Amino acid sequence: MSDIHFLSDLAGKASSRMVLLVMDGLGGLPHPETGMTELETARTPNLDALAAESACGLIHAIGPGITPGSGPAHMALFGYHPVRFEVGRGVLSALGVGMDLGPDDLAARVNFCTVEDGVITDRRAGRISTETNARLCDKLASIDIEGIKAEIRPEKEHRAALVFNAPGLSDRVTDTDPQKTGLAPLRCEPLPDGGEAAERTAALVNAYLDRAAEVLADEHPANMILTRGFAKLPHIPKMTELYGLRAGAIATYPMYQAVAKLVGMEVLETGPSFKDQVDALERNWGDFDYFFIHYKYTDSRGEDGDFAAKVSCIEEVDAELPRILELDPDVLVVTGDHSTPAMLKGHSWHPSPLLLRSRRERRDGVRSFGETSCLSGCLGIFSAVDLLPLMLANAGRLEKFGA
């Protein structure tokens, strides 16, 4: 039942605490030499003991065969059908750097890049420092295009968020990032279904980019910007309001903070390590009903194709787990948003292993936390959008449907 209003109508009050620990890209594929995935290879005594006293299963972020980006995958974990509530990349970037978006705002993801003799030679401008990025954003702030306000803010390294503000802007326009080197930056074009608003928007975007090329002309290596993922803020009812929750997010990367904010969570202060994140959980324990902890590096090392490093990341999380258990959450879920098998060096469609510990769940024969062991879990293979109802039920926060 992925209808949020159906679920919202059943929501009741309880004094119980839920923790959702997402190890990004947790799921993997077997190493050809051992037949074991990253999670199955890692020494995880704490996760294994937890699995033994949990209900286990696997979740599809979207559906069989569909590889999700992190945005939709997290929307699903928070109880939103990820296709019905699609959030554009530009919006995620802008929210992630703390820009508030309104209905007249159009956001895009920006890469600083290097252009030589008219063609892109480096789509990331040698991964310039965040400080250089900030200085360049200051220079770009001087651009003044009639009829539109533009604000650009640095993310990390070569990435920035750009927001245009004007009435009637359309997100039905194309990227200017050709996604490969050796080509010129593309012009922003209106999409066929975007009508007059898209035509006007594309013209304004191109005027801005022409000015950006002038402003950055003397810089090196970052002498141009590429834009993609033009998007406006979608209407998303907040989970905090839908289910009467106080929710806190402990995430170190802007984009995950952004999704959390979008659904009504408060983003909590934390240091960069997983140990720091558990510190933040301890500090805030009394103030929230629902905690989302996002651990990024399992995904990063999977994307690198570094099987052993991903194994180490999983072990790092495992080592801190006892501190979470000491807080004795009423509902504790450990899972991934999607799989990122080191063997594929990228996101994949394979379902994510999941454990859910609560006093109100069934048990199963699962005695270790892994992709294969979770197959015999009592939760089966299910859709990630159904996780939130399961958590709320176990937290004593969902009423009966019907009499």
Added chain:
Amino acid sequence: MSDIHFLSDLAGKASSRMVLLVMDGLGGLPHPETGMTELETARTPNLDALAAESACGLIHAIGPGITPGSGPAHMALFGYHPVRFEVGRGVLSALGVGMDLGPDDLAARVNFCTVEDGVITDRRAGRISTETNARLCDKLASIDIEGIKAEIRPEKEHRAALVFNAPGLSDRVTDTDPQKTGLAPLRCEPLPDGGEAAERTAALVNAYLDRAAEVLADEHPANMILTRGFAKLPHIPKMTELYGLRAGAIATYPMYQAVAKLVGMEVLETGPSFKDQVDALERNWGDFDYFFIHYKYTDSRGEDGDFAAKVSCIEEVDAELPRILELDPDVLVVTGDHSTPAMLKGHSWHPSPLLLRSRRERRDGVRSFGETSCLSGCLGIFSAVDLLPLMLANAGRLEKFGA
């Protein structure tokens, strides 16, 4: 995610080959003496070895408890929600004998039958030969009804396809086949929601059938025809276009060729045996991205209630399997469209065992190919309409959804 347009938007290019081998009616029920199904009874060393290196599971063509016909079951396997994209029996018959249908065409399935003293004594007219069928169709071609063109073509034995052509025909009319002997052929009646068009259509159909009775009066045993499954061509976007595939079908029965054609596949020349079908696969290997191989006889022997003969059919397929493996498809799926347990002598709702071999899938503990062993497969029990996304993903042909 069974929305074809969602999936189509994610489709990308790759040079990879997929093979879908459908053993019609593959799934079964346990023999009371052994507790093993047809597939579990068969000696299948090749399928078992393949299962051991595949991801296994079971699929529901439509859903628990729903017994599908072959048409909807195959639509699901090709990625079309079988209820949303319903194809009438008449259309399948007509396409199966090579009749092209347009918007003014109304197609029906025909049985030659025997009528004595006004009641049907044999619904299949003693299964007349296909040659006799063709001769009778020639006789029926002389029928001339004002305001409508009619064309009838032989299928196999007592079956034929009948297509009426006139503007504004309706498919909201009833069958004239009462589905049992001892009754008179029924009159074609308009359905209540069919309006004036259905009334006019029923009158034309009845006029045709009255003339058919006159034309066939001196024949024996085939002295009348029964019609059912009146249907018009639905609008079905072709899978070849949706996903950018070149797809070839290797099927020996008209109806499966028809469904394949309907979704954009090219029907490839093949002899009647499974060995011939694998020959056809080898001959065409370089020219297509996706092959659908349909093996009919597992279903036929299941319908006959002949457990041992169905076992032999499965063994016949198993023996040819190494030749398919030698072609080294990137994705190989072996499954059924639905179950046809010999114990039930007909189609059933039980999910079909499935194996999927690809370099990009997880492994599981399944070491033999059977209904019970596949229960512990890593694909779980899923909906047949999700098979195509899974195949495309494994073939490297689906982009990520969202960022």
